[in-house]
Amino acid sequence: MMSKKIAFLLFPGFEMLDVYGPISVFSSHKLNAYYKCLTVSQNAGPVPSSRGIQTVTEYDFDSCPPVDLLMVPGGSGARQEVDNSQLMDFMQRMVAPDASKSGSAPPYLLTVCTGAAFAARAGLLDGKKATTNKGAWAWATTQGKPGATAWQKQARWVEDGTVWTSAGVTAGIDMSLAFIAKRNGEEAAKQVATYLEYTGDYRDPSNDTFCHVIDSPVSA
Numbered sequence: 001m002m003s004k005k006i007a008f009l010l011f012p013g014f015e016m017l018d019v020y021g022p023i024s025v026f027s028s029h030k031l032n033a034y035y036k037c038l039t040v041s042q043n044a045g046p047v048p049s050s051r052g053i054q055t056v057t058e059y060d061f062d063s064c065p066p067v068d069l070l071m072v073p074g075g076s077g078a079r080q081e082v083d084n085s086q087l088m089d090f091m092q093r094m095v096a097p098d099a100s101k102s103g104s105a106p107p108y109l110l111t112v113c114t115g116a117a118f119a120a121r122a123g124l125l126d127g128k129k130a131t132t133n134k135g136a137w138a139w140a141t142t143q144g145k146p147g148a149t150a151w152q153k154q155a156r157w158v159e160d161g162t163v164w165t166s167a168g169v170t171a172g173i174d175m176s177l178a179f180i181a182k183r184n185g186e187e188a189a190k191q192v193a194t195y196l197e198y199t200g201d202y203r204d205p206s207n208d209t210f211c212h213v214i215d216s217p218v219s220a
């Protein structure tokens with residue numbers, strides 16, 4: 001079986017769990033290395049997270065190979081980085097319908113938390129249903145063209161064709177497991193969740209107890 005490449009797009013001030021939660025899910029997949037995770041940032045090398053801890057990324061925007069999935073995290077740095085036109089260009093190029101090699105399927109775009117704000121700004125959520133972090137709702141949902149996206153409040157994640165978006169931080173783990181359940185089967189998702197001893201709900205996206213945060217955000 002051909003392995004699937006997933007690029008994690010890092011920027012200064014990314015939220016660590018948005019990245020490492022899904023990496024733990026996709027890289028512990030039982031179908032032996034079915035998913036290959038790689039990291040990319042504008043200049044490659046060390047990228048500080050919002051927690052200060054750095055991650056050393058492997059690829060820059062020019063050297064990153066075509067991938068099957070582009071995973072975009074959120075984090076406090078998103079508020080500056082949405083103005084980074086090179087990052088926008090990179091995202092658009094990576095998920096263009098013909099971006100993954102040799103006539104294979106169009107790449108998936110997956111976002112976690114305020115990663116959806118990048119996708120909205122890049123026009124990649126136009127005409128789509130999507131969700132984002134409930135605590136950053138007012139900001140994130142106004143990054144794209146007004147009215148272009150049908151934002152879903154009661155959702156841990158939203159699937160719309162090749163675009164999957166998830167709510168705050170841990171919702172990225174639910175979305176990743178749901179993605180595996182859909183692409184690789186329930187049993188594969190269950191095996192990963194069991195390995196991680198994960199008790200969250202990756203079957204029902206509407207099992208969301210954080211909607212109320214939209215009206216009274218907490219800051220982390």
Ligand SMILES: *[C@@H]1O[C@H](CO)[C@@H](O)[C@H](O)[C@H]1NC(C)=O
Binds near residue numbers: 199204
């Ligand atoms: C909703 O999700 C929580 C875990 O996040 C789980 O404990 C609970 O059983 C789920 N509710 C239903 C109705 O499945």
